[in-house]
Amino acid sequence: xxxRKVLPAGFYARSPEVVARELxxxxxxxxxxxxxxxxxxxxxxxxxxxxxxxxxxxxxxxxYNAAMWEExxxxxxxxxxxxxxxxxxxxxxGGVGGVLFRAIEPTAGVEAMMRRRPVRDVxxxxxxxxxxxxxxxxxxxLNGYPVTDSGAPVHILDAPPAAGCRTSHRIGVTRDLPEEIxxxxxxxxxxxx
Numbered sequence: 708x709x710x711r712k713v714l715p716a717g718f719y720a721r722s723p724e725v726v727a728r729e730l731x732x733x734x735x736x737x738x739x740x741x742x743x744x745x746x747x748x749x750x751x752x753x754x755x756x757x758x759x760x761x762x763x764x765x766x767x768x769x770x771y772n773a774a775m776w777e778e779x780x781x782x783x784x785x786x787x788x789x790x791x792x793x794x795x796x797x798x799x800x801g802g803v804g805g806v807l808f809r810a811i812e813p814t815a816g817v818e819a820m821m822r823r824r825p826v827r828d829v830x831x832x833x834x835x836x837x838x839x840x841x842x843x844x845x846x847x848x849l850n851g852y853p854v855t856d857s858g859a860p861v862h863i864l865d866a867p868p869a870a871g872c873r874t875s876h877r878i879g880v881t882r883d884l885p886e887e888i889x890x891x892x893x894x895x896x897x898x899x900x
Contacts, residue, residue: 711864713857719779719797723753723804726779726797728890732869735811736862737843742819744843746811746833749869749895752877753888754794756803760882764803774851775803782861784850790837791845795854795863809878809889810834812897813842835899869895 714733719726730748737744754762756775763772763785774783774796783794783805798804811833813820820842826832833839843861854862871893876883878899891898 711866713855714780714863714865716778716780716853716855719795719855720800721779721797722799722802723755723797723806724886724888726795727751727753727806727888728872729868730795730806730808730863731872731890731892733866734814734864735808735843736864737816737845738860739819739844742816744813744816744820746813746815746897747866747869748808748810748863749812750808750810750889750891750898752807752809752890753797754805754807755884756798759884761877761880761884762804775805777851780853780855782849782852782854784845784847786847788837791840791847792836793840793843793845793849793861807836808839809836810891810897810899811839812895830896832897834897 730751733748735746735748756764764775779796781796783796784791793808794805797806824842833842852859869892873891873893874887875889877889
């Protein structure tokens with residue numbers, strides 16, 4: 708069996724909705740302290756630029772959100788209510804946008820994740836963006852790293868698409884777009900509730 712390939716930069720140089728949908732089923736890898744933590748992406752949300760009232764880019768380019776204007780395929784990490792949110796920059800050339808990782812199904816390094824986020828039920832380990840970030844040791848220091856390099860502390864491996872993609876409006880936003888741009892694997896027990 709040949710090793711799975713890291714998704715190339717071109718994968719992310721598309722509209723955030725397309726990238727968010729197609730990330731379902733891919734493998735998110737976090738290398739931390741010599742340990743390899745992995746999970747299948749089961750839930751994402753797309754975010755745009757100035758026309759998206761729920762986006763970090765809504766009020767224009769600032770120091771904290773500058774990554775959303777940068778080249779696609781880099782991490783964008785920001786803080787909400789004491790939790791770091793893990794995103795990948797995704798947009799068409801000259802655009803602005805990103806995809807929030809809302810949930811993964813842990814597949815490797817589960818014990819290491821549990822040390823960072825002790826829970827009784829493994830389904831609670833990474834079933835939400837704050838939970839995921841704690842379990843994977845996500846901090847602001849990851850901001851700007853390319854996910855297209857297999858040597859990076861976070862990278863994403865190609866895999867077959869997830870079966871049964873569902874959509875909804877984004878979770879926890881006060882103002883949303885009319886389109887449903889939250890994507891999740893139907894029936895997966897690690898999708899946030």
